[in-house]
Amino acid sequence: MPVIISNEKNLEFRPAGEEALKELFAVYKECEDFLALGPVPTASREMVRADLAMSKTMGGRFCGIFLRDGRIVGVLDFVPGNYRGQPDTAYIALLMLKQSFRHQGIGSGALVLVEQEVRKDPRIARIRIGVQVNNPSAIQFWQNRGFRIYAGPELLADQTTVYRMEKLLSPAAAAGS
Numbered sequence: 001m002p003v004i005i006s007n008e009k010n011l012e013f014r015p016a017g018e019e020a021l022k023e024l025f026a027v028y029k030e031c032e033d034f035l036a037l038g039p040v041p042t043a044s045r046e047m048v049r050a051d052l053a054m055s056k057t058m059g060g061r062f063c064g065i066f067l068r069d070g071r072i073v074g075v076l077d078f079v080p081g082n083y084r085g086q087p088d089t090a091y092i093a094l095l096m097l098k099q100s101f102r103h104q105g106i107g108s109g110a111l112v113l114v115e116q117e118v119r120k121d122p123r124i125a126r127i128r129i130g131v132q133v134n135n136p137s138a139i140q141f142w143q144n145r146g147f148r149i150y151a152g153p154e155l156l157a158d159q160t161t162v163y164r165m166e167k168l169l170s171p172a173a174a175a176g177s
């Protein structure tokens with residue numbers, strides 16, 4: 001039984017795969033403004049399937065982001081550790097919310113939850129992410145939450161150009177100070 005990750009407030013990450021294709025596709029459809037920043041602007045079930053397959057390859061945990069009332073509001077794909085063979089590194093491969101649910105604190109809440117989850121492995125020292133250079137509001141979002149650009153711009157195989165960003169997780173922060 002897959003583990004549902006949740007906080008005491010409103011958010012739940014529910015592991016999602018092929019069986020949730022319809023719900024995941026609905027999220028992608030409402031994120032075409034974001035997809036338009038990349039090479040394929042139109043959402044499709046094939047796109048969702050390709051992301052699910054890529055997640056498996058990377059050791060990712062592909063999840064739907066749900067409100068407690070059962071509504072799906074976004075998708076998250078994260079690698080909890082051992083990203084690119086580095087035991088101390090977690091990675092957020094995808095965080096994407098339906099347009100109508102943005103700027104309400106859900107993305108921030110999801111990041112808190114991801115941090116809580118990856119910290120369960122005491123070796124994790126950093127969370128990394130690749131952010132498209134043509135997505136300034138996302139760059140701002142991550143910078144406002146402790147991430148900094150450490151490399152890039154870099155052209156990826158999927159033809160997006162990204163900054164590599166990371167947040168260092170200090171042991172002090174892990175203790176809640």
Ligand SMILES: CC(C)(COP(=O)(O)OP(=O)(O)OC[C@H]1O[C@@H](n2cnc3c(N)ncnc32)[C@H](O)[C@@H]1OP(=O)(O)O)[C@@H](O)C(=O)NCCC(=O)NCCS
Pocket residue numbers: 034095096097098101102103104105106107108109129130131132135137138140141144
């Ligand atoms: C980027 C993204 C995940 C951020 O999630 P979000 O839920 O919109 O972000 P939040 O609401 O937590 O925070 C965004 C801003 O809204 C503000 N905000 C939060 N709650 C708010 C509210 N109730 N009213 C008004 N503003 C609010 C926050 O203060 C924050 O501003 P700040 O960065 O200056 O502090 C989301 O916007 C998204 O899915 N965008 C499209 C896909 C994308 O770009 N993904 C990132 C790829 S790297």
